[in-house]
Amino acid sequence: MLFWLRNYRRELLSGDLTAGIIVVLMLVPQGMAYALVAGLPPVAGLYASILPALTYALFGSSMVQSVGPMAITSLMTATSLASLAPAGSALYSAMAAQMALIAGVVLLLCGIFRLGFLSNFLSRPVMSGFTCGAAIIIAVSQLKTLLGGSLSSFNLPGASIGAGSLLLLWLARNHLPALLKRLGLPAKGADILSKLAPALTLLLAILVIVKMGWLGQVALVGPIPAGLPGLGIALSLEQLRSLLLPALLIGFMIFLSGQSAAVTLAQKRNERINTDQELLGLGAANLASAVSGGFPVTGSISRSAVNQAAGANTPLATLVTAGLLAIILCVPTGWLALLPLPALAATIIIAVLGMLDFDTPRLALRHDRGDALAWLATLAGVLLLGVEEGVVLGLILSLGTVIARASRPHIAILGRLPGTEHFRNVERYPVETLPHLLMLRIDAGLFFGNAEVITGQIMHAVQPATRQVLLVMSAVNQIDTTGLYALVELNRNLARQGIQLHMSEVKGQVMDRLQHSSLLLQNLSGKVFLSTAAAFSELFDSAMHAPDSRRAAD
Numbered sequence: 294m295l296f297w298l299r300n301y302r303r304e305l306l307s308g309d310l311t312a313g314i315i316v317v318l319m320l321v322p323q324g325m326a327y328a329l330v331a332g333l334p335p336v337a338g339l340y341a342s343i344l345p346a347l348t349y350a351l352f353g354s355s356m357v358q359s360v361g362p363m364a365i366t367s368l369m370t371a372t373s374l375a376s377l378a379p380a381g382s383a384l385y386s387a388m389a390a391q392m393a394l395i396a397g398v399v400l401l402l403c404g405i406f407r408l409g410f411l412s413n414f415l416s417r418p419v420m421s422g423f424t425c426g427a428a429i430i431i432a433v434s435q436l437k438t439l440l441g442g443s444l445s446s447f448n449l450p451g452a453s454i455g456a457g458s459l460l461l462l463w464l465a466r467n468h469l470p471a472l473l474k475r476l477g478l479p480a481k482g483a484d485i486l487s488k489l490a491p492a493l494t495l496l497l498a499i500l501v502i503v504k505m506g507w508l509g510q511v512a513l514v515g516p517i518p519a520g521l522p523g524l525g526i527a528l529s530l531e532q533l534r535s536l537l538l539p540a541l542l543i544g545f546m547i548f549l550s551g552q553s554a555a556v557t558l559a560q561k562r563n564e565r566i567n568t569d570q571e572l573l574g575l576g577a578a579n580l581a582s583a584v585s586g587g588f589p590v591t592g593s594i595s596r597s598a599v600n601q602a603a604g605a606n607t608p609l610a611t612l613v614t615a616g617l618l619a620i621i622l623c624v625p626t627g628w629l630a631l632l633p634l635p636a637l638a639a640t641i642i643i644a645v646l647g648m649l650d651f652d653t654p655r656l657a658l659r660h661d662r663g664d665a666l667a668w669l670a671t672l673a674g675v676l677l678l679g680v681e682e683g684v685v686l687g688l689i690l691s692l693g694t695v696i697a698r699a700s701r702p703h704i705a706i707l708g709r710l711p712g713t714e715h716f717r718n719v720e721r722y723p724v725e726t727l728p729h730l731l732m733l734r735i736d737a738g739l740f741f742g743n744a745e746v747i748t749g750q751i752m753h754a755v756q757p758a759t760r761q762v763l764l765v766m767s768a769v770n771q772i773d774t775t776g777l778y779a780l781v782e783l784n785r786n787l788a789r790q791g792i793q794l795h796m797s798e799v800k801g802q803v804m805d806r807l808q809h810s811s812l813l814l815q816n817l818s819g820k821v822f823l824s825t826a827a828a829f830s831e832l833f834d835s836a837m838h839a840p841d842s843r844r845a846a847d
Contacts, residue, residue, distance in 0.1 A: 308604030313613025315603040327362035331370040332380035340522040341587030345578035346615040350608035353574025354567040355555035359596035373539035394583035396544035400576030409568030419687040421653040422668040426675025428645040438638035450507040455635030462643040465490030491640040498636040512634040517626040522586035551592035702737030714826035734765040739776030767798040795819035797828045
């Protein structure tokens with residue numbers, strides 16, 4: 294806790310102060326917009342950006358992570374509560390806080406029991422497909438608000454504000470950085486200013502509404518209660534039961550999003566992220582959100598990137614942002630009531646369209662069509678079945694991919710590169726082989742899910758002239774009981790055909806298992822060699838013919 298404060302230096306202060314001020318300008322419109330996505334009053338987005346951020350600064354491991362509302366978790370909150378309570382009602386707000394509570398408790402427990410490795414079980418293509426699907430749903434859901442009414446009958450002043458804001462934000466995202474650079478502004482400053490476009494656009498929209506006399510014709514945010522949120526939460530066992538599954542899914546997404554943002558920025562800063570500490574930080578942040586009138590929160594890659602680019606060095610920048618938000622709520626908030634909803638809808642649409650990722654499926658299509666199909670299936674699942682169902686489908690696809698690949702491991706037939714002690718795949722290199730010796734490298738651990746497949750492939754590779762089989766175990770990192778039995782059975786089947794079974798380059802943890810098995814204690818028909826080169830040299834003497842050269846296509 295506060296490990297960064299012990300070594301804090303004065304020269305870091307200016308960067309943290311600057312970043313804290315800049316991020317709050319981005320967070321006010323973004324937080325209110327994401328609260329609307331979640332079906333909550335806009336002020337809930339500000340509440341969810343104060344105490345959770347302070348709590349994460351105490352427990353999290355990232356130096357520049359900005360924790361608060363985020364598009365995907367806001368959408369998941371809305372879809373989970375849509376059938377349970379009217380959006381914007383007191384019951385709805387209470388249930389959103391309860392979802393943050395459940396997610397926070399689960400994340401804290403996962404951190405305590407060091408379950409951070411679970412984040413590895415959702416592949417990047419699946420995560421990309423889910424993110425794209427969620428972005429499309431959010432963007433479509435904002436079209437009615439953007440146009441000030443509906444597609445068939447819209448309010449002209451509201452549509453003008455919405456469409457104009459959308460155009461300005463699009464221009465700012467795609468052209469403003471380059472324009473500012475041509476005007477002589479450093480790249481870092483140009484990028485930061487372009488990220489502040491939503492705040493400037495909202496202010497401009499307010500001015501247009503006032504000047505044009507549209508105050509009664511454009512939907513506004515409305516009164517924002519002044520003051521800090523009260524602490525407390527209403528609990529209901531019946532509601533907790535109905536919220537348990539969606540809260541668990543949201544908790545999983547909170548960790549994936551927050552971890553992704555933290556790791557991405559840590560790599561740029563040459564820092565390390567403690568996965569289990571991140572679970573504790575995000576869990577504590579959601580507990581803080583639950584008791585302060587908020588909803589599920591996580592790390593935002595866009596805000597965190599702005600935080601870093603603006604000069605943030607430590608979590609003090611986050612403390613500054615949270616403090617300024619608290620001040621904004623404690624002074625008269627009448628100006629916030631004038632924020633036009635169509636302009637907020639435009640900020641949401643531009644923000645989520647930036648989440649669309651088509652590079653990942655293109656790359657997957659070139660390198661692994663299974664991953665490309667997983668991306669497409671997850672995207673379709675989110676769009677056709679729903680957000681929660683899309684998360685579950687993504688998890689199933691990711692785990693299914695892991696199981697499928699683990700159950701069909703690669704096994705290479707090896708030969709020696711002429712004049713060396715290096716051994717390579719006969720299908721990729723011109724190598725020397727011995728007609729009576731079959732060398733195979735198993736490129737996976739031996740466990741119950743693949744043991745039978747591996748032994749079957751080995752037996753299939755045996756030729757009539759084969760008298761020696763050498764298993765190169767350099768890539769075998771673990772072996773379970775089923776794998777041990779499979780090797781015993783393989784040794785027995787080969788012995789029936791008069792073939793000796795040898796092994797080489799067995800790793801220590803695997804050898805520890807083998808030494809206590811009947812395979813090495815009494816049954817192995819061949820020997821265990823320290824290196825493949827030593828095995829090849831010794832078995833060469835027992836070959837009946839000189840080695841032939843086999844050249845395979847690259």
